[in-house]
Amino acid sequence: MAYVRLTMMSGRLHGKTDISVFLPSKKRPAGMGGRGAVPKASYDKNEVYQVLWLIHGGGDDYTAWALDAMIQRACDAAQLIVIMPTILDLAGTRKDIDIMGFMTEELPEAMRFMFPISPRRQDNFIAGLSYGGYFSYRCAMTHPDMYACVGSFSSPLDVAEDVRRLHAGDPSFDSEKITGTDRDILYLTSKLKEEGREMPKSFQTVGTEDFTWDFNITARDHFMKLNMDHTFIQRPGTHNFEFWDAALKDFLEWLPLTRSTVRKERF
């Protein structure tokens, strides 16, 4: 496993942004143990990896999943490239930066250039914790052709309700301006269903003691009513990395992983 701290220039964000990347170790032949023991001359420019776009929570940055969580070995075993960007505007309230354009256009272009990442829908997964999970659903449900799977861990997926209850009076949040827009996950999913479009498979988990529990449940009920291909997992727990470490491992178990590289000629 290699850990990369990457600094790139973003046009959509009008400046430099930092990103963490996990690169999986090469699978070792049986008997070749040891940290960093790679077989000789074992790269192939036509092999690409499945990719997990993994988003931090509100007020955090690219270091959250890499340093606060303990997920590196699980990601390595999954043979995924994991991209952990810094998302400055998870709620989508800022006018000065184009966070959706960054996440769904600019970043994928740049990362597919720099790393051996599969561009195919079936190899692209997006997930996040807390508001990062909300943002992940927003990306996936506005770009259902880009991601095969989406996951949220302790996220206020019914964001209008979250804003009404927890952010009332905050001028940057206005629940009236969310309902029925592309910031409203319930609206986005209903619309995709109406249009009969293929939706990403969705995963949702939350701790029974978490303060976002209620807005998880209303969202879950909405997804069930739409008859989406949706997985909901509850477990005892609250809003912390102990929960998210376990949640990420559940999510990896649930994903359709190849656990190996994919040859480019096959697509």
Place this chain on the structure above:
Amino acid sequence: MARLQIHTGLPDVTLDVMIPEYMKSLKAQEAGISEKEYYENRNLPVLWLLHGARGNAADWPRYSMVEVYAEEKGLIVVCPTGNNGWWVNQAAGIPWEDVVTEKLWELVHGTFPTSDMPEDNYIAGLSMGGYGAMRIGLRHPERYSRIAAFSAGFGIPRRYAAGGFNALSGEETFGDPDKVLGSQYDEFYTAEERAASGNPLPPIYLSCGTKDGLYDINVEYREHLKKLGYDVVWDEAPYAHEWRFWDQQVEKFIKTLP
């Protein structure tokens, strides 16, 4: 350039990598090339850049403007950490030459948008890294096609053999002083060995500051190369052993690249 600081997972090895990026390529933007088109070429040339003694992977990015020069050229720059190991397979230590030419070669070419053809891979370094780049470049025609050494630490194995060099991992690196001359550690011998190998000789860029204590040995090495039939570009300027000189030199060397 995007800057990547990499913990490789290989024991002791960190890596600094710079990769050209669209937002900083005014040339591409002015030519009306889109982001998507710009990123379609995943076949960029690579400059392997070795640091000097007491250095690490971050030295070149910190003290020089190599990022600006490489950006203009559309070049990927790879700067490994090699501690004080003289970039050789140490007699009793780490096999730095193998790390660079095998482990990091695989990691870099298996990951980044590079060309792994020798004509697109160049190796250069300063001081200890100049000695390292020269030696590694000459010993691996299957990897690198051009070599540059700035203020290179030539003559160190010779001094060690004569008992005049005991600092900086001499014993761990070169082993038995009686066996150093004419061995794989002797860079004068390496040049002879390559000249006799029948492989085409790479163009070589050599330079040293005139106020540098290593000036005389660099002149001697230049003459040695010329006598063996190498094509050598030489440069010198009134500098000591210092970054102002190496910054100018890396810019000049990059301008000589195809």
